Amino acid sequence: MIASIIIAYIILLQPLASPPVRDYHCKDCNVILVSLDTLRADHVGCYGYERDTTPFMDEFAEDSILYEQAISSSSWTRPAHASIFTGLDPSEHGILLYPRSGRIENDSVTLAGVLRDNGYSTASFNGGGFMNPSNGFDVGFDVYESYGRNFKNNIKASKEWIRDKRGERFFLFLHGFDIHRPYNLFKYNRFINYSGDYDVLKSCRPWDNFPSDDDELDYLVSQYDAGIYYVDLMMRDFMEFLDEEGLMNNTVVILTSDHGEEFFEHGSCDHVDTLYDELIHVPLMLRIPGYGGARVGGLVPASTSIMPTILDIVNASSPLGFNGSLLRFVNGRPAGAVHVLSETAYRPNPMHKTRQSWKSLRTSSHKLIYVEGVNFTRYELYDLIADPGEQEDISLTDKGSFSRLNDLMREHGFSVPEPEDTDLDDETVSQLRYLGYVL
Known part of the structure; x- marks a missing residue:
């Protein structure tokens, strides 16, 4: 009896074994990076939003690594995407001053360029505007095209390109402006019935058509949410296509956004002008074949970490290495970045x-x-x-x-x-x- 007690006591004194460190690498997998322009994290269901704006993304999150506190490098499209493509902060890549400033130079080291050097076919189908090739976002891509702001048209082109690349390793950057102003996806507004005469299509800019009461503000926000719901539907369609093509077992998919949107939390609406969390806290989810879901609660840099993380996951040879990869946070060591x-x-x-x-x-x-x-x-x-x-x-x-x-x-x-x-x-x-x- 005494011997049993002593043995049990010794066992209790042993340090608890650490959970096994999982290897989240997926060497030579295809990569799809999706940027849902203007999507703030707190309007996504799996980030705690009360409206059912993102039923598909919520399902996607269950099988993904979700970063709860992902912070963008900027509050507007060009600098944030330049950070995504280069892994650099805006003051480093030089694209910062709105509306006209700098471009990604042809000799820049970019995510698409590094993957192309590693044998990947590279393409982007995007919403144009600030993402046009005149700003240098095409550096490293074999194909760089825009079929307008509409996500649906760019998804259609992406499907055709993926079918054409069957059997090849590929990197696809997919982007659309459907969540962005003007909030015109009225038939997808499931969130509020409004009978007033507020013209949401003329809202917020040039700063002279602000909502005059709570009903108008609720209507404005519901139209923004309608765009999110529409994009969620399009993402479900696209992921079902990948499944039908037999690509889910060898394709890494990353969902994120460049910035959010303000709805008078700090006296105005739209984006660009400030750095409060409604503009820089963005969703970030990584789906890696063969691994279930995980949530990382610590603070992480969203934009600048995407390039090294992708290169780390697929074990690509890179002149920049993998410094900044988010995989180091997945197993909780450390819990997150010190600052962003x-x-x-x-x-x-x-x-x-x-x-x-x-x-x-x-x-x-x-x-x-x-x-x-x-x-x-x-x-x-x-x-x-x-x-x-x-x-x-x-x-x-x-x-x-x-x-x-x-x-x-x-x-x-x-x-x-x-x-x-x-x-x-x-x-x-x-x-x-x-x-x-x-x-």
Whole structure:
């Protein structure tokens, strides 16, 4: 009896065995990267949204690695996608100042280029506009085409290209603007009945058609949600196609977004202008064949980590290595990044040369924002645990957190590149005006 007790006691004293570290690599698998432009994380069901906007994506998440706190490098299309394609922060790749600034240069090391060098056929079917090849997003792609902002048309072209590449390793970048303004997918609005006369097609820009009451705001948000629901339907159709083609067992699929959308959480709507979480907290899910779902709760950089993560998963030879791969967080060691940087810069009046530059440094518990404009600078600090909506600036009261985050921000420097303005061709200007941009 005493011997049994002693043995049991010794067993209890032994350290608990760590769970086995899973190998999430999928060497030589196909890769499909899907960017759902303007999708904020908190309007996705598996990220906690109460409306049933994403029934398919919620199912997709069950078999994927879902990163709960994925933060974009910027709050508008060009710099965020440039980070996705190069793995660099906006101040490094130089595409930052809205609306015209810089391009991905032809000799840049890009995700598509590295995969092509590793024997992949590469193609993109995208929504055009800021994603047009004049901005350098075609670097490294064998095929780079836009069939308009509509996701459905670009999915159709993607299917045809995939069938043509049967038996070859391929990388596909798929993108669409259906969630973006103008919120015109009325027949997919399952979320609210509205009988007023608010013109949602003219909402938010040029900043003179804001909702006048809660009913109009609810209607505006419901139209945004209708776009999400529509894209979710299109994604279900596309994934069913992959299954029918027998590609699910050898294809890695990544779902993400470049930025979110504001609906007056901080006094305005649309995107570009700020770095609050409604604009930079984005969904990020990785589906790797042969592995079930997992949720990573820690903070991670969304945009800059996609390139090294994909190259790591497929074990591609890369001149940049895999530094920054998100696979290191999957097994909980470490739980997440220490901090994530985001940047944006824009001209408040497109006719003038004046500008505002924003930079944020976000940790798991706090966010420091630095704003630099003409003849002024401003800091904002938020406790994201007590104040997740970022409504109470504590930069003057929490000196310890302010000093710690400000030191980290200074280590990274703060500079906005000054490239020559990039001329936009007539087709790009027309596409951007349709999306509601003032140029």
